[in-house]
Amino acid sequence: MVGFDELIAKLQNGAPQEKADAAAELGHLKDIRAIHLLRENLKSKDVAVRDNCAYALAEIGAKESTKDLIKLLDDESKLVRKSAAKGLGMLKATEAVDALSKKIDDDSYLVRKSVVRSLIQIGGEKSKKILREHLLKEDNVFIQNMIKEYLRI
Numbered sequence: 001m002v003g004f005d006e007l008i009a010k011l012q013n014g015a016p017q018e019k020a021d022a023a024a025e026l027g028h029l030k031d032i033r034a035i036h037l038l039r040e041n042l043k044s045k046d047v048a049v050r051d052n053c054a055y056a057l058a059e060i061g062a063k064e065s066t067k068d069l070i071k072l073l074d075d076e077s078k079l080v081r082k083s084a085a086k087g088l089g090m091l092k093a094t095e096a097v098d099a100l101s102k103k104i105d106d107d108s109y110l111v112r113k114s115v116v117r118s119l120i121q122i123g124g125e126k127s128k129k130i131l132r133e134h135l136l137k138e139d140n141v142f143i144q145n146m147i148k149e150y151l152r153i
Contacts, residue, residue, distance in 0.1 A: 002025060004026075004029060004031055004033070004034075007022045007025050007026050007029070007034075008022075008026075008033075008034065008037060010022035011023055011026065011034075011037055011038070011041060012037065016044070016046035016048065016049055017048065019041065019044065019046065019049045020046065020048035020049045020051070020052045021052075023038060023041060023049060023052035023053045023056045024052045024055070024056060026038060026056050026060075027052070027055055027056025027057070027058075027059035027060060028059065030059060030060050030061070031060070032060060032062070034056070034060065035057065035060060035062045035064065035065065038053045038056050038057050038060075038062070038065075039053075039057065039062075039064075039065055039068055041053045042054060042057075042065075042068050042072060047077045047079060047080060048079075050072065050075065050077070050080045051077070051079045051080045051082075051083045052083075054068075054069055054072055054080060054083040054084045054087050055083045055086065055087055057069065057087060058083075058086065058087030058088075058090040058091055059090070061090075061091065062091075063091055063093070065087075065091075066088065066091060066093045066095060066096060069084045069087045069088050069091075069093070069096070070084070070088070070093075070095075070096050070099045072084035073085060073088075073099055073100070073102075073103050078106070078107075078108035078110055078111055079110070081103065081106065081108065081111045081114075082108070082110045082111050082113075082114045083114075085100060085103060085111060085114035085115045085117075085118050086114040086117065086118060088100060088118050088122075089114070089117055089118025089119070089120070089121035089122060090118075090121070092121060092122050092123075093122065094122055094124065096118075096122070097119065097122060097124070097126050097127055097130070100115050100118055100119055100122075100130075101119075101130045103115050104116065104119075104130065104134050105134075105137065109140055109143070112138070112140065112143055113140075113142070113143055113146070116131065116134070116143055116146050116147060117146065119131055120146065120150045128150075128151065131147045131150065131151060132147075132151060134147065135147045135148070135151070135153075
C-alpha cells in the first residue's frame, strides 16, 4: 500500500491520472492532513482530478470544503457535478440545499440522481418540498421511486 506522503507527492507533482488516483486513495485514508491539497486541486484542468478530489473531500468529512463543492455544481463536467452533489449529501451540508435545488433539473441523469440522494441525506422540510415539486417533473423512474420512497408516497 502506498503511504500518505507518497500520495501527497503524487497529488502535488504527478501526471493527471496519478493525481486523480492519489486523490481517490487519500479519500479512502480519511486523513485530514490532505484536505488543503485536495481543495487546491479542485481547480485542476483535468476532470478526473476535480472529480476525485471532490469525492475525497466528502469521504474525509471536510465540511470546510462545502463552498468549494457548491461551486463545482456548475462545473462543465457532469462527472464533477455528480461528485460535488454526492459530496454535499455525504457532508449533510444543509447550507447547500438551495444550490442543490438549482441542479435538480440538470440534463444529466447522474447529476439529478446525486442531487436527489443528497437532498434526501440532508433532509428537512425544505428538501422535502423541493423533492415533492420535482417529482412531477422527473421523467426517470428510478429517481421518481427514490423520491416516492423518501416521501412515503
